[in-house]
Amino acid sequence: MRTVLKWAGIVVGALVLVVVVGGFVASRVGAANIARVHEVPVTSLTIPTDSAALARGAHLAGIYGCQDCHGADLSGQVMAEEGPARIVASNLTPAGIGGEYEPEDWDRAIRHGVGVDGTALFVMPSGAYHNISDAEAVDLIAYLETLPPVEKDLPPMEYTLLGKLLAAGPLDLSKGVYVDPTPTSSPAPGATVEYGAYVAEGLCAYCHGEGLVGKEADQPGAPFAPNLAASGQWPPEQFHQTMTTGVRPDGREMDPEFMPWTMTAKMTHDEREGVRLYLATLAE
Template identity: 30%
Template sequence: MVSVRRWAVRGVIALAGIVLFVAVGVWISSQLVIEKRWPIPAGGVAAARDPGAAARGKLLATRFGCTDCHGGDLTGSKFFDDPQIARFWAPNLTLVAGKYSDAQLDHALRAGVRPSGQGLWVMPSEMLMRLTDAETADLIAYLRSLKPVGEARPAKLIRAKGRIGVLIGKFKAAPSLVAEIQGQPLPDYGPGLAEGRRLARACVECHGSQLQGGALAEAPDLNIAAAYDPADFKRLLRTGIAAGNRRLGLMSESAPIRFRNLSDAEIEALQAYLKARVERQPPA
């Protein structure tokens, strides 16, 4: 009996050792991925300096969701906290802007790369990469216009399941996502639909690089927008309430912030573009 107990204890100790070894291996391997250095892009735009630049940049910051994560005043907020996956705070951009050059802000926005070359995580650069140089210059001008206030936010904390997700490629750094869709702009259906195409770029973060759905689990293919009654589509974008007084998860939370200031003409242009997308898709 003593011998059996001794072997049972040894087995438990051995199993604990294996678990510890695997856990340490996952942590070290995932940390190497998290801290990977990426090529720093050449060049970069300078902040626009004309009188209307900061106001245009503020509008872009709202429509492209900067305020969703960083807060209405861009001083940062905790936007994700799962006890098994990760905790993410969006940085206080009023402080970050003072530490980065214009080119470095451009690289962070459109390439997802810090000045050190380390990649940003949960940064939608796969959407912001579609900003033009002029738009990026306006956005940087807006960041430069903000008075430094508040405090620095805590660093990201990636927990056990999050680290496994990093290792299997479920969670990826911003530069990786940018590389995956480089050279894949939204379809161009001609000058008459250019305004709608421009506006549709703000949908990429949730609905995927080609608006096909699935960038977030609950985000559908935007073919669905073509079926909306125009009045219902306008109400959805401005209030987050869908036809039948339905709420649509994250869309209902973000739409009233991002899109409440869209004009009737802009919403009509966006829906016209999304309808053209349906009409011109090849048959399955």
């Protein structure tokens, strides 16, 4: 009996050891994945200073939803304290990272998903911004560089043990890194299918999938992002109403946390109309 117990003890002890060592190894693998440096092609950009460019840049920050995470004055905020990481959207003003960033650094972070140190950014949705043209990116960067400085004490972004374990496998941070070159030019903003395609196949496709055919969300708890062909057939006023209030034709209000209608609400009517015209060309 004693020997049996002894053996059982040894087996349990060995199992615990396997789990502990396995967890340790996995967390080391995860930490290495988090620290991996990614090479991305950045474009050499000339940043404009004229007021039209700055105004367009401010508008772009609105319709691409930067404030939704980085805060109304873009001075950053803690987005989550629990789960895989303490998620901190950086202070983009000159008192924060804006004070150190060169145009290439902005480009690397915004359109490629990589921080100044070359590591992958987490939660920052560069997949929605990878399609932004150089012509628009320079306006956006020009605006960011002229933000008033806002001092803010933010804790560092930090992965938890859970985050490190996940980063060893299921949480593939390199999926948020975009290595393809970015487009140089884009259609003039307005109520055209071309402009709508440019916005929809970048920004909207990030969640609704390529071709806007619908896609399962990456974000835990988010509903399925549906095929947008049907909404392209809604009466135009209905489409604009839903995209500015979040209320769908059946009366249900969409949570802006999952479907960011707060940013489509900031588009000009013509820009939104361009998106609608493009969606109307999609086959159901």
